[in-house]
Amino acid sequence: MEIDNLSSSSSFWLFLWFSVLFLAPNAEVHQHDFVIKAVPVKRLCHTRSTITVNGQFPGPTLLVRNGDSLVIRVVNQAKYNITLHWHGIRQLRNGWADGPAYVTQCPIQAGGSYTYRFSVEDQEGTLWWHAHNSWLRATVHGALIILPKLHCSYPFAPPKCEFPLILGEWWNANPLDIIRRALKTGAAPQPSDSLTINGQPGDLYKCSTKETTVIPVAAGETILLRFINAAMLTELFVSVADHNMTVVAADSSYTKPFTTSVVLIAPGQTTDVLIHANRPAGRYYIAARAYQSGSLNTPFDNTTTTAILIYENQTPGHSPPKLPVLPPYNDTAAVAAFSAGIKGLYAVKIPAPVDEHLFFTVGLGLISCQQGKTCSGPNGTLFTTSMNNYSFVLPKGLSLLQAAQSGVRGVFTTDFPASPPVKFDYTGDNISTSLYQPVRATKLYPLKYGSVVQLVMQGTNIYMSEEHPMHIHGYEFLVLATGRGNFDAKRDAAKFNLVDPPRRNTVGVPVKGWGVIRFVADNPGVWFVHCHIDSHLSWGLAMAFLVENGAGELQSTAPPPLDLPKC
Ligand code: C2O
Numbered sequence: 130m131e132i133d134n135l136s137s138s139s140s141f142w143l144f145l146w147f148s149v150l151f152l153a154p155n156a157e158v159h160q161h162d163f164v165i166k167a168v169p170v171k172r173l174c175h176t177r178s179t180i181t182v183n184g185q186f187p188g189p190t191l192l193v194r195n196g197d198s199l200v201i202r203v204v205n206q207a208k209y210n211i212t213l214h215w216h217g218i219r220q221l222r223n224g225w226a227d228g229p230a231y232v233t234q235c236p237i238q239a240g241g242s243y244t245y246r247f248s249v250e251d252q253e254g255t256l257w258w259h260a261h262n263s264w265l266r267a268t269v270h271g272a273l274i275i276l277p278k279l280h281c282s283y284p285f286a287p288p289k290c291e292f293p294l295i296l297g298e299w300w301n302a303n304p305l306d307i308i309r310r311a312l313k314t315g316a317a318p319q320p321s322d323s324l325t326i327n328g329q330p331g332d333l334y335k336c337s338t339k340e341t342t343v344i345p346v347a348a349g350e351t352i353l354l355r356f357i358n359a360a361m362l363t364e365l366f367v368s369v370a371d372h373n374m375t376v377v378a379a380d381s382s383y384t385k386p387f388t389t390s391v392v393l394i395a396p397g398q399t400t401d402v403l404i405h406a407n408r409p410a411g412r413y414y415i416a417a418r419a420y421q422s423g424s425l426n427t428p429f430d431n432t433t434t435t436a437i438l439i440y441e442n443q444t445p446g447h448s449p450p451k452l453p454v455l456p457p458y459n460d461t462a463a464v465a466a467f468s469a470g471i472k473g474l475y476a477v478k479i480p481a482p483v484d485e486h487l488f489f490t491v492g493l494g495l496i497s498c499q500q501g502k503t504c505s506g507p508n509g510t511l512f513t514t515s516m517n518n519y520s521f522v523l524p525k526g527l528s529l530l531q532a533a534q535s536g537v538r539g540v541f542t543t544d545f546p547a548s549p550p551v552k553f554d555y556t557g558d559n560i561s562t563s564l565y566q567p568v569r570a571t572k573l574y575p576l577k578y579g580s581v582v583q584l585v586m587q588g589t590n591i592y593m594s595e596e597h598p599m600h601i602h603g604y605e606f607l608v609l610a611t612g613r614g615n616f617d618a619k620r621d622a623a624k625f626n627l628v629d630p631p632r633r634n635t636v637g638v639p640v641k642g643w644g645v646i647r648f649v650a651d652n653p654g655v656w657f658v659h660c661h662i663d664s665h666l667s668w669g670l671a672m673a674f675l676v677e678n679g680a681g682e683l684q685s686t687a688p689p690p691l692d693l694p695k696c
């Protein structure tokens with residue numbers, strides 16, 4: 130640890146002092162330096178300059194316990210501005226450490242630095258961290274694993290070993306160029322060149338055999354795999370040849386153990402599974418490939434990434450590993466069956482009565498091309514996305530949270546509609562093209578501190594329908610139900626799980642379908658709500674909640690840290 134740096138930062142000492150004062154016994158403060166820098170990375174016989182943390186791809190794993198605090202000093206040595214987001218961490222009263230660019234902070238300028246300080250409060254399981262501006266998160270991401278408190282255990286028999294498996298996507302070109310071109314031409318971004326597991330495509334791709342990720346097991350033992358979908362565009366089916374998986378957690382909440390041959394993970398989500406090594410000693414592929422919920426005619430990465438589960442003392446001869454059978458690319462029924470299997474481990478008290486009944490549409494749109502220009506989206510348009518017909522525009526000079534905290538006007542408005550401005554047959558086949566073009570705006574929805582919110586997210590079939598993994602910052606929510614078609618309050622309320630719904634931070638809103646979530650607005654600040662498919666986010670599939678302060682300091686956003694970056 131550099132002594133000069135420490136002594137020059139009085140806010141750090143203050144933080145440490147508070148941490149020592151308030152940390153539970155045994156809780157720890159984890160300090161890390163994250164240096165953002167470009168290094169050459171070789172994949173698929175091809176080397177390119179890649180933005181990383183500390184030269185690692187994927188980035189370093191953060192391993193902490195529930196109750197611990199983190200102090201992460203980010204030093205930006207890359208030529209791009211950047212922010213980091215701690216996906217799923219609640220950041221109570223502490224939006225300053227959340228990270229989405231222009232939502233809670235201005236980006237860390239090239240050459241600049243910023244220290245993220247936050248604690249883990251009543252959360253455990255698998256989360257992750259990633260860059261949160263432009264498409265830097267394609268390579269700037271890593272696992273954030275929260276173990277139970279010291280002397281506490283998992284609600285299942287302790288596994289022999291644990292492995293984070295980060296699913297991702299690799300482009301031979303710079304991902305920033307991929308999204309820049311897409312936004313310029315209006316076309317969908319070019320699909321990735323490979324899917325990856327822990328940064329490696331695996332041996333079904335060229336030049337990738339040697340580096341394939343390997344998971345060692347001994348016959349008879351049970352291991353825990355922590356899957357994280359860090360891919361930019363692709364929902365993924367995952368299977369292990371000849372082995373079932375028992376799902377025990379999703380996002381950072383335990384689930385009722387549920388045994389399945391296939392797991393579906395959308396970008397942003399995590400899934401923890403136990404695998405019992407009960408097959409003949411040998412080598413078995415862990416394989417992942419796309420779930421393409423939209424039309425199969427839309428280009429997508431249809432390759433298969435693999436890691437290998439290798440038994441100790443396997444029979445010599447090394448027969449090639451066995452591949453699992455994965456569902457067809459468009460197997461929406463398999464997705465529905467999997468998501469129906471996910472239930473919270475414990476019965477929970479469902480927050481009620483509901484103070485805010487919200488209904489947001491989520492979907493695609495098309496903008497007409499500027500006169501005299503040529504656009505390469507469908508029928509010469511530009512692709513866009515929206516929620517309740519508003520396509521979200523980030524501010525420039527100041528973050529939303531800074532503007533809200535210091536009362537700066539003109540940065541956003543608080544009139545995001547509670548329900549769609551125009552009601553229509555959202556999932557119908559013949560939606561009038563007059564509904565295709567959303568309005569670009571920076572609208573927030575205000576929530577009173579402590580209000581009980583029920584949010585219906587309704588997919589639309591504008592241009593086409595896809596599943597949208599919807600993520601909310603600063604919160605975990607109960608997923609009461611998901612379903613197909615248009616949500617019908619009378620009919621579908623009967624489908625709500627009011628006993629043991631899963632608690633998540635990212636919910637897949639099914640293709641031509643809906644999802645209903647509930648939460649208590651107990652975390653003041655500005656919290657981003659968006660689709661975790663990054664093309665959709667780049668096109669505006671987002672909004673933000675402005676959760677007002679409650680009474681007193683313990684219900685109010687803390688003052689901003691002194692080193693908060695300036696735009
Ligand atoms: Cu995982 Cu707004 O992000």
